[in-house]
Amino acid sequence: MQAEFDTVAACIRHHARNQPTHPALQDEHAQLSYAQLDALMDRVAATLQRAGVRQGDVVAICALNSVRMGALFLGALRAGVVVAPMAPSSSPEALASMLGDAQPRLVFVDAAAPALVQAAAQLPCVALEPGAPGQGWDDWLAPAGSQPQPVAVQPGDAFNIIYSSGTTGVPKGIVQSHGMRWAHVRRGAQYGYGPDGRTLLSTPLYSNTTLVIFFPTLAYGGTVVLMRKFGALAYLQLAAQLRITHTMLVPVQYQRLMALAQFGDFDLSALTQKFCTSAPFHAALKAEVLARMPGRLTELYGMTEGGGTCILDAHLHPDKLHTVGHPAPGHDIRLIDEDGREVAPGETGEVVGHSPSMMNGYHGQSDKTREVEWFDAAGKRFIRTGDVGRFDADGFLTLLDRRKDMIISGGFNIYPSDLEAQLREHPAVADVAVVGVPSEQWGETPVAFVVLRAGGATSADELRDWFNQRVGKTQRLADLRFTPELPRSAIGKVLKRELREAFAAQN
Incomplete structure (x- = not known):
C-alpha cells in the first residue's frame, strides 16, 4: 500500500x-x-x-x-x-x-x-x-x-x-x-493490518471515527466485523469469540467496558491494536485500559476536516498519558493566538494543522471553509481545530479545552478540563462535564454536571464544597448538579451546548 x-x-x-x-x-x-x-x-x-x-x-x-x-x-x-x-x-x-x-x-x-x-x-x-x-x-x-x-x-x-x-x-x-482517504490507508501500514487481521467496529459508518479504520482494514485484505449497536457485554463476547485483532472505540465505550463486572471473564489475547479518538481520553482511563486489555493502545487526535493528526502510542509512553501525543510524520502542527500569530514555545494557543490528509472544504459553504483556514507567512494552508493546547519540551501536545468552551470569569481564563480532572479525583464521581453559564457579577461562571458511581454517597453541596476547597478562587463552582448521564453524540462527544441549555431552562 x-x-x-x-x-x-x-x-x-x-x-x-x-x-x-x-x-x-x-x-x-x-x-x-x-x-x-x-x-x-x-x-x-x-x-x-x-x-x-x-x-x-x-x-x-x-x-x-x-x-x-x-x-x-x-x-x-x-x-x-x-x-x-x-x-x-x-x-x-x-x-x-x-x-x-x-x-x-x-x-x-x-x-x-x-x-x-x-x-x-x-x-x-x-x-x-x-x-x-x-x-x-x-x-x-x-x-x-x-x-x-x-x-x-x-x-x-x-x-x-x-x-x-x-x-x-x-x-x-x-x-x-x-x-485524503488513501493517506489514511498508507498510514495504516504501521498498525499490522493484513489478511490475518480482524477488526471489530461498533461505532457507526456515518462517522469518520469508524471510516479511518474500516477502509484500511479492507485495503490490506483483513476482515471487518460490524456491530449494529454497541453494548459492552455483546462487544466482549464478539471480540473473544472471533479472536479480534484490531478495534476502534471511543472513550465512553472503553469506560463502559472497564466498568463491566464480567470484563475479566473474556479472552481478549488476540487483540494486537486498539485505537481511540473523537473525544477526550482521560489519563486515568488510558492507564486502566493499558493495564487490563491486551495489545497496543493508540490515541489519534485530529478533526474530520483533516489538517493534522497527533498520535499517542500510549503503550510506549506511559508517562505521557495526559497528552494526545506528538504530530504524525509529515504533519505540521502549530499553535496560534487570538490574532492569528504563532505563539512562542511553551505557550498556549489554538491548534492548527497541515498534512497530506485535508478536506477539500465544506460542501457549498465556502465562507465556513475560509473561517477554519489559516495560512502561514509562506502561504501554507492549515486547518484550525478550535482546540486550545500547549506543547511540552518533548514535543507532546496537551489539550486544555475547546476554545469556545473556555470560560472567561472576571477576566480570567478557566479551562473546564482542569476542573473536570479535579472532580474525577473524588471517589464518588463516574463522569463529569463543566460548562460556563452567564453571571451578572463575573460575566461567566462554571457549573458542573456530575454522574455518580453506583453507590456513590455524597450530596451535591458536599461535593461542590469538597471541590471548591481544592481550587483557586476563580475556579470555584457556582453550582453542581447530579445527572443520570451526560448527553453525548453518536461517537461519544459530550454535548455541552445541551447542558448549558438545560441549565438556562431550569433557572
Whole structure:
C-alpha cells in the first residue's frame, strides 16, 4: 500500500482475485467474502450508472451498520459516486438540512431512519431492509454479473461528504477526497493490518471515527466485523469469540467496558491494536485500559476536516498519558493566538494543522471553509481545530479545552478540563462535564454536571464544597448538579451546548 495513490475499490478487486474466499465483511446476519463483496460492488456501481447517477454525483445513506450498507458505500465509490452517510438519529430538521446541502440523486435508508421519510419526500428512496421506505433493495439492484463502466478516479476527486455538527447542532458537509482517504490507508501500514487481521467496529459508518479504520482494514485484505449497536457485554463476547485483532472505540465505550463486572471473564489475547479518538481520553482511563486489555493502545487526535493528526502510542509512553501525543510524520502542527500569530514555545494557543490528509472544504459553504483556514507567512494552508493546547519540551501536545468552551470569569481564563480532572479525583464521581453559564457579577461562571458511581454517597453541596476547597478562587463552582448521564453524540462527544441549555431552562 505504499503506492503514491490508488483506490480502496481497486484494493478490494485485487484481494478478490488473490483471496476470493477470505471473509471481508461480516455482521450478525450476513457475511461476504472478498469475491462476493467485489461482485456486489460491481452490481451497485452498474445499477447507479443505469439510474443515471454519474461520476461526481452524490448519494446519501441513512442507516445503521450492516454488511449491505458497507457494500453499498464501496460500490458507489467504484462508480466514482460521492457518498454522504447520515445519522438515522438526526432530527427531521437536521436531515432536511443535510439533504438540501448534499443534493443526492438517491437516498438509501434502513428501518432505523423513519424520520427521513418527511425530510426526503421529494427524493427517490431505496430500502436497505424490510420496513424501510422506498423501492426494495432486491428490486433496485441490477442482476448478478452486471458490470459497471470503468471510471478514472483522481486524488482530488470527492470521496465522501461527512456531516459533522460537532456540538453546535448546525450540520456542515466535510468533503474528503480520494487522496485524503488513501493517506489514511498508507498510514495504516504501521498498525499490522493484513489478511490475518480482524477488526471489530461498533461505532457507526456515518462517522469518520469508524471510516479511518474500516477502509484500511479492507485495503490490506483483513476482515471487518460490524456491530449494529454497541453494548459492552455483546462487544466482549464478539471480540473473544472471533479472536479480534484490531478495534476502534471511543472513550465512553472503553469506560463502559472497564466498568463491566464480567470484563475479566473474556479472552481478549488476540487483540494486537486498539485505537481511540473523537473525544477526550482521560489519563486515568488510558492507564486502566493499558493495564487490563491486551495489545497496543493508540490515541489519534485530529478533526474530520483533516489538517493534522497527533498520535499517542500510549503503550510506549506511559508517562505521557495526559497528552494526545506528538504530530504524525509529515504533519505540521502549530499553535496560534487570538490574532492569528504563532505563539512562542511553551505557550498556549489554538491548534492548527497541515498534512497530506485535508478536506477539500465544506460542501457549498465556502465562507465556513475560509473561517477554519489559516495560512502561514509562506502561504501554507492549515486547518484550525478550535482546540486550545500547549506543547511540552518533548514535543507532546496537551489539550486544555475547546476554545469556545473556555470560560472567561472576571477576566480570567478557566479551562473546564482542569476542573473536570479535579472532580474525577473524588471517589464518588463516574463522569463529569463543566460548562460556563452567564453571571451578572463575573460575566461567566462554571457549573458542573456530575454522574455518580453506583453507590456513590455524597450530596451535591458536599461535593461542590469538597471541590471548591481544592481550587483557586476563580475556579470555584457556582453550582453542581447530579445527572443520570451526560448527553453525548453518536461517537461519544459530550454535548455541552445541551447542558448549558438545560441549565438556562431550569433557572
